[in-house]
Amino acid sequence: MLRALVVADEVDECLWAGAARECSVDLVLGAGDLPYSYLEFLAGAVDRPCVFVPGNHDPDLTGFTRYGGLSMRDGFPATWPGPAGGINADGRVVDVAGLRIAGLGGSVRYNDGPNQWTQKQQARRARRLVRSAKRKRRRDGHGVDVLLTHAPPLGVGDREDPPHRGFHCLHRTVQELQPEWLLHGHIHPYGEHLPEHRMGRTRVRNVVGKQIMEF
DSSP: OOEEEEEESSOOHHHHTTGGGGOOOSEEEEOSSSOHHHHHHHHHHHTSOEEEOOOTTSOOOTTEEEETTEEEETTEEOOOOSOTTOEEOBTOEEEETTEEEEEEOOEEOOSSOSSEEOHHHHHHHHHHHHHHHHHHHHHHSOOOSEEEESSOBTTSSOOSSGGGOOBTHHHHHHHHHOOSEEEEOOOOOTTOOOOOEEETTEEEEEOOEEEEEEO
16 A cells, blocks of 8 residues: 655645654655645655646746756756656656656646646647556556646636636546546635545545545
């Protein structure tokens, strides 16, 4: 049984204060809108890998490529603003700690901030992600375990106001990939109990704050 510390959107001060070191987990998953220094701290505290996708309030990571300790952007050396040692799964399929994780970060575009996409833009990104996941599955027979996103699917745990509407393309993505879980942030509960949803066999969970999950 694999255990993960899953975080999004809201910093847990108890984890900052040292409780993270008591977490017995195999992986840290970040669903966006958290300081990259916080993700870096959590990964160091539990001494485990960190896989994340950026949220709409996070710095722009597009265009960066990394080769070991060297980071490049548009062909020039550049300082990567993400968490040291963190694995950015946005638009990628990664295998970490025995899990296959497909990632789609960002939110619906509502202003000129970073990591925001129109429905059409995110749909193109989602199609590329699905093709990548299917290529991997043809090679080794292993499907996606977790679809890690910042925003939820449209109509599945999202809100009516424009900044918090979900992405329509996630319905097709879930249908194509059939992950066990879709984990997202972006929607703050503000004390409300947010139920888990189902999309076919896929369980959809809002992970704002922090949770310990077993896979």
